Amino acid sequence: MITVHHLENSRSQRILWLLEELELDYEVKRYERDPKTMLAPASLKQVHPLGKSPVITDGDVTLAESGAIIEYLVDYRANGRLAPAPGTRERVDYTYWLHYAEGSLMPLLVFKLVIGRIPTRPMPFFARPIARRISSGLQAQFLDPRIGENLAYLEHELSGRDWFVGDSFTAADVQLSFPLEGAAARGGLDDRYPRLSGFLQRIHERPAYQRALERGGPYQLLT
DSSP, rough: EEEEETTSSSSSHHHHHHHHHOOOOEEEEEEEEOOOOOOOOGGGGGGGGTTOSSSSETTEEEEHHHHHHHHHHIIIITTTTTTTOOOOHHHHHHHHHHHHHIIHHHHHHHHHHHHGGGGGOOOOGGGGEEEEHHHHHIIIIIIIIHHHHHHHHHHTTTTTOSSSTTTSHHHHHHHHHHHHHHHHHHSSTTOOOOOHHHHHHHHHHHHHHHHHHHHHOGGGGGG
């Protein structure tokens, strides 16, 4: 039995969604973030040495990293369902998007989140204006332009189609969902990007996505 060690409001939500799309049996073990640090609890380190989420266990397999988990589930547990056939151009594009989501887009969004929180951290009162200037400067001069470039790129890639690989929904769309939901929540994805907004609406309307929300519990990136 596949077990998803599911951290609230995290990347592991898309693993639940993928499992629902693949119609695979699984169980969920939930973990809550530390209310002060918002980090994963130490108990996750009993599953994986880095205390990461998502992480799945499946027999003697323990696997972290969203992309690796998606490839494992699709290739080893679902006979390649929701992935283009090996050796095709669509498979090349599929592999690219699996890596792009966490390798290019997500680091920018995480950096923006961390930098944005700096002025709210405890510090001497005289340091707070300096922290605000540094935070706003980094966001305005570096992060927001880079995120905007990526969103424009993704918007263009959806020209004339609903999904990122060929004409069909694939697991690459699942992988891209989390950074795009993060961008919609706090990264500038707004009505300037109608195709990306339409993509998010389509995935949120999928029955498997709704079932995954029921299994996983509250998902605050959507609010």
